[in-house]
Amino acid sequence: MNRLELGSKLGYGIGQAAEGLKTGAFEYILFFYYVQVLGLSGTLSGAALLIAMIADAVTDPLVASISDNHSSRLGRRHPFIYLSAIPMAFFFVVVFMPPDGLGQWGLFLWLTGFSILVRVAMTFFVIPHLALGAELTSDYDERTTIVAYRTFFSITSMSAVVPLSFWLFFGASEAFPNGQFDPAAYGPFALVLAVLIVLAIIGTGVGTHDRIRYLPRPVHAPETFSFGHVLSDVVESLENISFRWFFLGIFLYAVARGTQNALNVHMFTFFWRLAPDEIAAWGTAVLIGSVTGIFAWVYVARYLSKKYTYISGLMLWTSCMGLPPLAYLLGWFPEHESPFFLPLIVAFGGLALFFKGSQITSGSMLADVADEHEMTTGRRQEGMFFGAISLSSKASSGLGHLGAGLVLDLIQFPSDAVPGGVPEETLRSLAFIYGPVVLVVVFMGCYAISRYSLTRDQLVEIQERLRVRKVPHPSE
Template sequence: MALSRTTKLAYGLGQIAETIKGTGFNIFLFFFFTQVLGLSGSLAGLAVMIALIFDAVTDPLAGYLSDRSRSRFGRRHPFMLAAALPLALTWYLLFTPPAGLSQIGLFLWLTCFAVLVRGAITLYYVPYLGLGAELTSDYHERTSVAAWRGFCGVCGAALVVLLGVPLFFPESAAYENGLLNPEGYPLVAISGAVLMAVSIVISVWGTRSHTGVPAARGQQTGLSLFANLHSIWRNTSFRALFLGTLLVSISIGITQTLNMHLNVYFWGLTSNNIALLGAGVLLGWPAGILLARPLHRRFDKKPSIVVAALVAALASNIAVVLELLGLFPPSHSALFVPLILLLLFIGGAASGLAMISGASMMADVAQQHADDSGQQQEGFFFSAISFTGKMAAAAGYLVAGVGLDLIGFPLQANPSTVTSEQLDQLALLSLSAGIFAFASACTYSRYQLRQPTGPALAL
């Protein structure tokens, strides 16, 4: 039976919490601590890496515990609700360090509260993903559930990029770029904390009637954490998703660390322009999400994610390559903004398609495992993928942070003071992400599950 749109919407709204956290980390955190507060790139990268490793290690544990949880409120909802207040509090503190901290003080503050924020989001998000896999057992309806989650995630990102950046970081005479103004970051802290807590509560309340599929009894209850890992690793399709996620996450870690540096320094964008161009990605994601279901029906899920990974890698790197070669239109050209918008739209569409495809494929792998073994382990499957993604992203953040120090990129610098040589080195450092993104497409091609024959539910 098809799920109601109300249930899908309520579930999807829960994605806003993770998206605000993720977008806030990607856009603001590294830039804030390095270029605004003056923390070295190596220490900032190390701090984020430590937090990601902690987060990655706790992911399988959260999945393992929620898979085995028993309560009248279900397996997932108590964990999700318990995370709301700690997440909001630690997020606020992360962006409001005391004034006058030394390099070590800033490093410890960033490490401590990044760890606590990621711990809180793990407590929420791993059970949340497990709940999504349990809402339906239909092959195509899982794509629909993932699509609703994706659409709501885009809305969360839009709040951060299209509203947060120009609203909290307006241009002023005191700063060449509004993102260098420290007064905007407490506003990021309080608004993000409130929105994340509210989205979690709404999602828990709206899906409260779906308490989860009872875990199979018997052999499952005797499996240890490591026995679970061994059991799911034997699944070829799981390994393809696992290794593909590892490679693409290294790419994402490098890209996310350097993205704001590229926008502010390499491209010379203002905060208003950054928000405007961010619309390209935000419009692309829904397009990719809408394409997921028809492409899955026409070509199946594996070809969709392979092509999406290749297109996303190409779209995110081609403008930088052309600029280095002197072939991209200059920033004052009438073609500059449209071309950037087009590439961002294409990259966003490919990323949205890849995200929906990957989530739907993992739900299928979890269902196959349950059918073959009698073990309902949706939370553990998603947490294992999240584990490798975060471990790899941690490496990407560290590589990018150390790379900034190796090229001697200045801290707390106005855009006009950065040399062309430093900008070229920054661009080359960012292009290293593309190697890992292209490699992920090859790994995804080893996925084996195929579309079943027969009727499927309508969207």
């Protein structure tokens, strides 16, 4: 089971659009909506999203363990994929439609509770779906191709949220020149995304359904579920040196990414003072950069190792996101009135997501670690590795959101701010966190990922030993 048909790759990849759309809405839109539109404090907004992400992160290894040990005629992964669609869509819509008059603590509880439900419902899809990708093939290069399809739909769908929202829902009107301040726009926005999420989840289940009979079954006997067993699995996964460094690198990267994503719309609206159609233009460039970047990095990955493909892309991505604010603070960036101002903002955005396409190798690196783990322990646990790395990513991204909220309150960013009405010193503090601070944290994460040690030759040897182990002995 090495090479897959195009239909199976597309069927698998399209599922990641569900998480991409949810993530785009939560990362780019939700924080701004609750802070600047509904008036919830930055600290409480960040704390609510952190709590939700921690709850989500805790359920990742739980769902991974349940899925790894599940047995049915639909295999280990597909039952969870099919059952997650409708609950996920319902909770997603509700989180964007709080009733009036809740007050600070009411909004905090609404955001916390329904964000948890959205994320847990999505976990029951995402973890089995990620594990499914590692099981579709054992070929070193084909794994990267499969992850490229998944990453393509993930990054493009996430990147599409900004242009989709600002072109269709947050456009300028007489009442709201900056449409992102219109409370009535968020309900239709959530409904449209919820429908697309359901279509993506059902589509990937149907698109990979014919592969169920080829998927590997657990090589160990199914185990009775327990929290202690889940904890021991997570600890066991961290005993793998390559995985341990990769885990740390993803943690640092996600802290930086969470902070930056939460502050994106604040930066566009208040620091760069972009109009809705200009933000949509930036989002369109990001979408184009995402699409072209995926294909370019698949080609690059043929010549660079997976590790260095991933690291080089992350370093270039964070440089494109962080250097424009730094240059502006130093007086090296064109002023707002310059004809070069908007083209440079748009170009750096497109380039940033072009370079982020290097993430195609991350899932493939984890699939290789799962092979090494099976050789060492005799246990096939793709779900646990993807669950553990998802735990790291989500918990740290939650810290990033909390950090963003604390920053807004510490610099006394006004909740009723209008573009052009925020003190210059406040805006400079915002840009310093968004640019140089994030840049340093991502570079620290890249150093950690550089310690990942599995190579192509090592994986070939590992897989050969696994094949020999699985061949029945003549006496049996």
